[in-house]
Amino acid sequence: MEKVCENWPEKAFISGLVDAKYWTDFEANATAAAAQVYKVADYAAGEAKLKEVLKEYAPKEIIAVGGDENPALKGIYSRLSEDGTKVYTEKFDIAEHAPSADVGISTAEFGIGESGSLVVDNYSYEARVTSMLPFVNVVFVNANYMVENITSACQIIGKVFQKGYCGFVTGPSRTADIERVLSLGVHGPNKLIIIAVENEGGAK
Known part of the structure; x- marks a missing residue:
């Protein structure tokens, strides 16, 4: 999966800005x-x-990214498939099934x-549709990759961003365009x- 940066911790994270102490906030x-x-x-x-979360939604189709970069996720996706759930991880399969998929699994x-x-690296088409x-x-x-504020986030992104697409995702999709009534899931996922x-x- 093509990314803005293939190794964010090594190439982008600035010492002192990324710290687990910001997790609570x-x-x-x-x-x-x-x-x-x-x-x-x-x-x-x-x-x-x-698996506990998926039981609530009982998805028939899942599209998932990040397995190529993360062996632990690749193993999880494989085991979900073995359990009988249709899990699509290849680029063209994701594109085909994105309109009908119940759940998208992605990374930040x-x-x-x-x-x-x-902060999501959504350079690739499959990453964008999976998360949206x-x-x-x-x-x-x-959980350890946290920064204090948006200024710090922009400093990190600025180290590696040349072209592509990075996004900030804050909660599920929401809008109040119609009669100022808040609605979730209109322009994207209803649940985040x-x-x-x-x-x-040590993950496999």
Whole structure:
């Protein structure tokens, strides 16, 4: 999957700006923006939480990205398929099934404590449709990759951004265009579920 930056921690993260101490603010503000936030110890716990979440929505089709870059996610997607769920991870399969998929599973590069936003590298088409089209968007992020505010986020993005698409995602899609009544899910996912993994090491 093509990205703005293939290795954000190594190439973009500025020492002193990215710190787990901003997690508390991120969790509070993301929750206030109507996201469901779960912090888990590792990808094994993340997989268990994901399966728990999926039971609620009983998806017939899932589109998922990030497995090529993250072996732990690739393993999770494979096991979901073995359980009988249709999980599409290839670029052209995602494009074909994006309009009908119930759930999209994607990744974020880091979070912003000040706003509870996720910073997503959505350079590729498949990453964009996975995070924008399905009713439910589940996002995996490293719980330690947090910055204090939007200024810090822009400093990090500025180190590597040349072209492409990066976005800030704050809660599920919402609008109040019609008679100033707040509606969720009009221009994107109705549900945003964040699974933040503390320890990424040793996952398979």
